[in-house]
Amino acid sequence: MRTPVRRRVGNTVMVTLAWLAVGVALFPLLDLALLVTRHALPALRWHVLTTVTQGLSGGVANAIAGSLLLVGLAAAMAIPVGVLGGTYVAERRGGAFVRGVRLAADVLAGVPSIAVGYFGYIALVQALGWGFSALAGSLALALLMLPYVVRTTDYAVSAVSDDLREASLALGADHTTTVRRVVLRAALPGILTGVMLGTGVAVGETAPLIYTASWSSFMPTAHLTHSPVAYLTYVVWTYIDQPFASAHALAYAAAFLLMVAVLALNVAARWAIRQRSSGGGGA
Amino acid sequence: MRRRPRGGWLAVAALAAALTPTLLLVTLAVLCVSAWPALVWNGLAFVSSHVWSLGNLYGGTPVVRHGFAAPAGAVYGAIPYIAGTALTSACALVLAVPVGLGVAVCLAERARGVAGNVLGFFIELIAGVPSVVFGLWGFIVLVPWIERRAGPGLAHVFGFIPFLRGPVLSGQGLLAAAIVLAAMILPLIAAVGRDALLRVPREVRDQGRALGLTDWETLRDLVLPPAVPGLVGGVILALGRALGETMAVLMVSGTGNLVPHTLFSPTTTMASAIVLDLDSAFTDATGMATAALAELAVALMVITVLVNLAVPLLGEGVSRVATMVNAGRDAR
Numbered sequence: 001m002r003t004p005v006r007r008r009v010g011n012t013v014m015v016t017l018a019w020l021a022v023g024v025a026l027f028p029l030l031d032l033a034l035l036v037t038r039h040a041l042p043a044l045r046w047h048v049l050t051t052v053t054q055g056l057s058g059g060v061a062n063a064i065a066g067s068l069l070l071v072g073l074a075a076a077m078a079i080p081v082g083v084l085g086g087t088y089v090a091e092r093r094g095g096a097f098v099r100g101v102r103l104a105a106d107v108l109a110g111v112p113s114i115a116v117g118y119f120g121y122i123a124l125v126q127a128l129g130w131g132f133s134a135l136a137g138s139l140a141l142a143l144l145m146l147p148y149v150v151r152t153t154d155y156a157v158s159a160v161s162d163d164l165r166e167a168s169l170a171l172g173a174d175h176t177t178t179v180r181r182v183v184l185r186a187a188l189p190g191i192l193t194g195v196m197l198g199t200g201v202a203v204g205e206t207a208p209l210i211y212t213a214s215w216s217s218f219m220p221t222a223h224l225t226h227s228p229v230a231y232l233t234y235v236v237w238t239y240i241d242q243p244f245a246s247a248h249a250l251a252y253a254a255a256f257l258l259m260v261a262v263l264a265l266n267v268a269a270r271w272a273i274r275q276r277s278s279g280g281g282g283a
Numbered sequence: 284m285r286r287r288p289r290g291g292w293l294a295v296a297a298l299a300a301a302l303t304p305t306l307l308l309v310t311l312a313v314l315c316v317s318a319w320p321a322l323v324w325n326g327l328a329f330v331s332s333h334v335w336s337l338g339n340l341y342g343g344t345p346v347v348r349h350g351f352a353a354p355a356g357a358v359y360g361a362i363p364y365i366a367g368t369a370l371t372s373a374c375a376l377v378l379a380v381p382v383g384l385g386v387a388v389c390l391a392e393r394a395r396g397v398a399g400n401v402l403g404f405f406i407e408l409i410a411g412v413p414s415v416v417f418g419l420w421g422f423i424v425l426v427p428w429i430e431r432r433a434g435p436g437l438a439h440v441f442g443f444i445p446f447l448r449g450p451v452l453s454g455q456g457l458l459a460a461a462i463v464l465a466a467m468i469l470p471l472i473a474a475v476g477r478d479a480l481l482r483v484p485r486e487v488r489d490q491g492r493a494l495g496l497t498d499w500e501t502l503r504d505l506v507l508p509p510a511v512p513g514l515v516g517g518v519i520l521a522l523g524r525a526l527g528e529t530m531a532v533l534m535v536s537g538t539g540n541l542v543p544h545t546l547f548s549p550t551t552t553m554a555s556a557i558v559l560d561l562d563s564a565f566t567d568a569t570g571m572a573t574a575a576l577a578e579l580a581v582a583l584m585v586i587t588v589l590v591n592l593a594v595p596l597l598g599e600g601v602s603r604v605a606t607m608v609n610a611g612r613d614a615r
Contacts, residue, residue, distance in 0.1 A: 003497060011497035018393065021385025022402060025473065028466040029409045032420035081299045088296035097300075103595065104304035110520075110591030111310070112527025114554045115584045118577065119310045121561075122317045143306055150303055176292055197411075204413030207529040207554070211561055236415040237530060240422055255416045262411045270404065 033259065040256030043249035053217050053230070056239065057246035060254050062219050066134075066230035069220045070213060071202045073138035078145035079195055086153025086191075091179060102154065109147035116143050117208035125212055131226040137213030141205060145198040152194020156187035192272040200265040204258060206233035232258050311584065318581045320351040321574035325359050329578060332360020335540060335556070337563060337572045345569050353571035361579060366542040367457075367550040368583070371532060372525040374461030374546070375468060380518055382465070383472025387514070390473065391480035392488075392502060403477075410470040418534030421463040426535055430454030434547055451547045455537030458546045463531045468521035475520060479513020480506060516597040523590040527583065529554040553583045 051059035089098050120140035130136045160183050168178040184191075214228035215238075221227050235254035239247040321329070338346075338357025345352040386406060394402050434451030437458075441447040483506045491501025507514075529552075537549025538559060551559065557576050564572035 003495065007497050007500065011499040014499040014502075015393065018385045018389040021382045022389050022394075022406075024382050025386045025409070025466075025469050026402075026405055028417075028420065029405060029412065031424060032412070032416060035420060035424060036416065081302055084292075084296045085300035085303060088293070088300040092300075101300045101303055104307045106595055107588050107591055108303060108307045110523045110527070110587055111307075112529065112554050112583055112587055114527070114529045114557050115314065115580045116310065118557055118561075118580045119313050122573075122577065123309075123313045127313075143310070146303060146306070150300075179292070200411050204411070204415075206413070206415050207558060210558060233413055233415045233530075236413075236419055237534065240419050240534075251419065255413075255419055258413050258416060262413065263408070266404075266408055266411050 036252055036255045036259060039249070039252035043253045044256065048250070048253055052219060053235070053250065056242050056244050057250070060232065060235055060250055060257070062217060062230040063232045063235050063254060064257065066213070066216070066220050067203065067232045069134055070138045070141055070209065070229060070231055071199060073134060073224075074141035074145055074202050075195075075199055077139065077142040078149055078198065082146050082149025082198070083153050083191060083195075086150040087157050087179065087184065087187075089150070090154045090157035091183070101150070105147040105150045105154075108143070109151070112207075113144055113205055114207040116140050117211055119143075120208060120212035132212065132214035132228040133223075133225040134213065134220060134227065134229045135224040137209045137229055137231075140208040140212045141202045144205060144208060145202050148198035148201060149194050152197065153187070153191050156190025156194070157183060159190065160186045189272045189275040193269045196265045196269040196272065200262050200269075203261050203265070204233065206231075206237055209234070311581075314577050314581045314584065318574055318577035321359060321571060321578040323349045324351040324353055324571060325575065325578065329359060329361050329575075329582075330365070331362070332358055333362045333542060334358045334360045335363060335560075337560070337567060340563070340566050340568075340572075351571065352569045354567060354569055357571060359571075359575035359578070361553070361582065363540050363542050364551055364553045364556045364579065365582075367536070367539075367556075368526055368552040368554070368586075370457055370543055371460045371464060371536070371550065371552055372522060374457060375464035375525045376518065376522060378461060378465035379469050379472055379521060383469045383517065383521070384476055384514065386469065386473035387476030387480060387517070388502065390477040392498065392506075403474075406470050406473050409466070410474075412467075414467065414528060414531040415534070417463050417467055418531040421459055421531060421535035425462055426454040426459050428454070429456075429459055429547075434458070437546070446545055448545050449547060452549065453537060454547075455535055456539070456547045456549045457536070457543045459535040459537075460532045460550065460552075463535055464525045464528060467528065467531060468525050471521040471524060472514075472517040475517030476510075476514045479510040479516070482513065483509050512597045516594055519590060519593050519597075523587050523594075526590065527554055527587045528552075529558060533558055553579050557583075 048059040049064065050061050052062040053060065085101065089101050092098050117140055120136050120143075124130050124136035124139060125132060164182055164186060165178055168182040169175070173181070209231055213231060215234050216228040216230045218230075220229050232254045236251050236258070239251035239254075242248070336356065336358050338354035340354055343355030345354055346357065390399060390403055390406070430451055430453060434449070434454060437447055438449035438451060442449065487505050487509075488501055491498075491505045496504070532552050533555035536551060536555065538551050538555070539549030540551060541548070543550040557580055560572070560576055564576055567573065
């Protein structure tokens with residue numbers, strides 16, 4: 001018996017609508033990638049990468065260095081703490097404390113970044129007296145990275161098979177050695193994925209930095225406090241609003257660099273997770 | 284099986300794990316403490332007044348209420364910002380939910396193999412695009428399009444509905460903010476939804492086909508119902524993200540300080556108000572302006588936390604995909 005025409009037409013309509021939705025969803029991404037690339041490529045000259053901003057022209061070297069410094073410091077704080085904490089939560093397996101940490105990580109991941117930025121301003125810039133600084137900015141970023149690292153480590157370590165743990169224990173290894181040499185090694189691809197995604201979040205943030213790192217037209221210094229720092233997202237936000245071609249060129253250049261960084265981190269994250277599925281780990 | 288882990292790293296790791304809830308509570312506590320003067324001084328005016336004014340920052344006699352002083356003429360009524368946040372998020376959901384669910388269905392049921400992987404990668408990449416880059420696209424592409432084409436067209440055709448009446452003004456406003464937000468939150472709805480659909484066993488689809496149902500009928504009657512919690516989870520996460528989004532909205536919303544009364548009204552959300560007002564708040568010698576912004580931050584944080592707390596109720600799977608997609612891509 002053939003399906004009645006009305007039902008077949010209905011099916012075709014819905015399938016078409018679903019594909020249309022994909023097109024609608026991808027359009028902004030493709031359009032903004034084209035827009036940024038088209039304007040950034042003529043603007044990206046060597047001196048843009050090597051000189052600092054002067055007024056509304058010059059280069060973005062200070063912003064590149066500042067972004068690297070802020071994200072680097074944030075990663076140095078969030079990754080060890082997050083991996084250690086996530087491993088503990090996964091190995092401990094249950095109980096009120098573990099549930100509390102997991103819930104806190106989920107909640108913290110949902111806290112608006114501007115709230116974290118304002119906390120940074122009140123607590124770090126003012127109360128602790130660090131001033132606008134790399135330390136205040138990177139701590140705010142670390143706070144936003146931490147829940148991703150904790151939760152992805154938690155998932156990756158939880159996914160490691162108990163057979164592997166028991167095999168290690170049966171060979172006479174103690175629990176510490178088992179976790180360090182066997183479990184973490186198997187969970188490494190998953191952890192790396194989380195680390196790279198967390199770093200991607202930190203790279204693209206603006207709101208938590210405006211009132212913690214502020215902005216500076218100079219290269220970052222060795223002073224981690226009382227010395228404001230530049231970062232790429234600030235260039236995009238403020239320079240696109242200016243009525244000068246030189247300012248727009250810098251905004252597009254900064255946006256392009258951010259897009260490339262995010263793309264690279266996403267591809268790397270995808271590559272890392274492949275390592276797991278291609279048999280590298282025991283998970 | 285529950286085993287207590289043993290080993291020297293235990294104490295350090297436990298401390299590291301405890302740091303996440305500790306930092307969350309410290310953040311909330313610091314914001315609450317600094318918001319306290321404003322909470323006392325404002326009273327109910329915070330949620331009943333339509334005016335947000337820092338008052339006379341350069342002179343005049345400070346107004347003292349309940350032991351806290353604020354500049355003369357200062358009023359901190361958050362209604363326009365609360366309305367801005369609610370309306371931009373609601374309009375963004377109206378746009379993003381149907382498209383996001385369509386993408387979820389397409390990724391789960393139609394796009395297979397390499398093409399599906401590539402499509403999935405690009406959808407998830409959207410979640411990783413920095414919000415200022417979305418703001419730049421909105422400012423350069425979307426706002427002029429609304430000003431010249433979409434806005435006048437909409438107002439012309441649907442002008443009999445008060446909410447869609449012109450003037451379109453600069454193109455910056457509620458509609459521009461809603462479209463940018465919708466584009467940003469789409470991948471959450473799509474990826475969490477796709478995961479929910481894929482968790483429905485393949486046999487269910489075979490049953491539908493065996494009954495002679497079309498693919499759409501199978502989806503609607505057999506696959507969608509058990510996937511509803513996951514689909515709802517994606518929408519809630521998207522709402523949470525929309526409520527707290529700051530920069531992209533700030534760059535295209537036109538920063539109005541009235542409750543938006545049409546789709547084209549300039550508006551300011553709670554999150555973008557904090558960025559906008561903090562510079563002038565610094566100059567308030569009484570400190571009440573910064574306290575009032577802290578109150579705004581606390582209110583925003585409480586709202587988003589409550590929204591996000593609904594997600595774990597829908598199951599560990601939703602929460603897991605959410606963590607990954609929030610940061611840029613799916614777990615699998």
